Amino acid sequence: MDHSPPALELRGLTKRYDDGTLALEGFDLAVPAGRFFGLLGPNGAGKTTLISVVSNLIRITAGEALVFGEPAHRLRARRWVGLAEQDVNLDRFLTVEEVLVYHGGYFGMTGADARRRATEMIDVFDLRAKTDVRTPKLSGGMRRRLLLARALMHRPRLVILDEPTAGVDVELRYELSCYIRKLHAEGTTILLTTHYLEEAEELCEEIALIGAGQLIARDTAAGLRERYDAASLTEVYMKTVGGGRAASGAASENGGDPEAGVGGHDHESSRAGIAS
Numbered sequence: 001m002d003h004s005p006p007a008l009e010l011r012g013l014t015k016r017y018d019d020g021t022l023a024l025e026g027f028d029l030a031v032p033a034g035r036f037f038g039l040l041g042p043n044g045a046g047k048t049t050l051i052s053v054v055s056n057l058i059r060i061t062a063g064e065a066l067v068f069g070e071p072a073h074r075l076r077a078r079r080w081v082g083l084a085e086q087d088v089n090l091d092r093f094l095t096v097e098e099v100l101v102y103h104g105g106y107f108g109m110t111g112a113d114a115r116r117r118a119t120e121m122i123d124v125f126d127l128r129a130k131t132d133v134r135t136p137k138l139s140g141g142m143r144r145r146l147l148l149a150r151a152l153m154h155r156p157r158l159v160i161l162d163e164p165t166a167g168v169d170v171e172l173r174y175e176l177s178c179y180i181r182k183l184h185a186e187g188t189t190i191l192l193t194t195h196y197l198e199e200a201e202e203l204c205e206e207i208a209l210i211g212a213g214q215l216i217a218r219d220t221a222a223g224l225r226e227r228y229d230a231a232s233l234t235e236v237y238m239k240t241v242g243g244g245r246a247a248s249g250a251a252s253e254n255g256g257d258p259e260a261g262v263g264g265h266d267h268e269s270s271r272a273g274i275a276s
């Protein structure tokens, strides 16, 4: 039996922002090490908040977040996490190589190790011709590849990808999914958020559906389809978390009850600060 700690464990995680918005409430989730795990949910469901907690970018209001058994705010845990954020937040004054080497420095890599690893990443992500080019001169696709390369620089055990394929063309989406699959095949735990449900279905071994700051359901794509008597993951999504705008509210009080379906929880979404 495997006694290693989960890659990610959230216990009673609650996050209330300073303006009073309750983005996550009493959230429990364990993601086993090595899993390819998807987080799905509508805009404002709390996915980025969850990721920001795990990556130690924001403070927790209540509860616990553990990364391979260590509190997420500890240095060891921070070194185990690699984050490719939703926004393309690259320093415009740095070249491709500098972005990578500086990132290595933040994570305690020596200059020589960071340069070696940067060269490796530049090759893997096919950025060789742009090594000394500053980030504003990269194409959108190159920037996305650089974001992923940067997230992997310090050899994280848990890689978090927040909508890595948002707005990218078909070819780059294919390329990125190949990189991510390879990374997973090498033993890295992947936490992916995406609004492309086919992508989630194709890549993720397990999926958690989040609505209004709460966990609604968690299973394999096939398990979710069966449980919600749905022909596709899109149908599952619409029957659970996706009904907010289409019907009458986010489904967060049913605790994942397949019978509860969509609607009837308007107050829940407004309590969580979720628009519409």
Ligand code: ATP
Pocket: 017, 018, 019, 021, 022, 023, 041, 042, 043, 044, 045, 046, 047, 048, 049, 050, 272, 273, 274, 275
């Ligand atoms: P999307 O799919 O649009 O990225 P998401 O699931 O990642 O959405 P979050 O960004 O986590 O959702 O937002 C959850 C809730 O918290 C929303 O109501 C959002 O407006 C709110 N929120 C996020 N960041 C802040 C902040 N810094 N201050 C106040 N409220 C915030």
